[in-house]
Amino acid sequence: xxxxxxxxxxxxxxxxxxxxxxxxxxxxxxxxxxxxxxxxxxxxxxxxxxxxxxxxxxxxxxxxxxxxxxxxxxxxxxxxxxxxxxxxxxxxxxxxxxxxxxxxxxxxxxxx
Numbered sequence: 001x002x003x004x005x006x007x008x009x010x011x012x013x014x015x016x017x018x019x020x021x022x023x024x025x026x027x028x029x030x031x032x033x034x035x036x037x038x039x040x041x042x043x044x045x046x047x048x049x050x051x052x053x054x055x056x057x058x059x060x061x062x063x064x065x066x067x068x069x070x071x072x073x074x075x076x077x078x079x080x081x082x083x084x085x086x087x088x089x090x091x092x093x094x095x096x097x098x099x100x101x102x103x104x105x106x107x108x109x110x111x112x
Contacts, residue, residue: 067105
């Protein structure tokens with residue numbers, strides 16, 4: 001489980017995401033949870049980079065499922081719904097779902 005403690009974007013986001021990917025790959029994980037409750041919305045360029053570069057790299061290295069936990073706001077939910085749609089379009093062998101809590105996300109991932 002990866003948790004954002006504060007909003008990050010651009011190069012800072014990419015650096016953190018690459019560290020996460022290294023951890024996932026070192027552990028041979030096929031699933032992960034990312035908690036973004038500290039973020040109400042993501043930068044469009046960041047979402048594009050995650051969908052076009054970061055997630056495809058994870059999928060190529062065996063990751064098959066992920067869950068996102070969003071902040072308690074309508075804006076965050078809508079933003080994460082768009083992210084869910086983008087990420088699920090990447091590869092038929094990869095599934096990404098969003099949830100309002102860590103418990104819901106972990107429960108769903110346990111079934112994957």
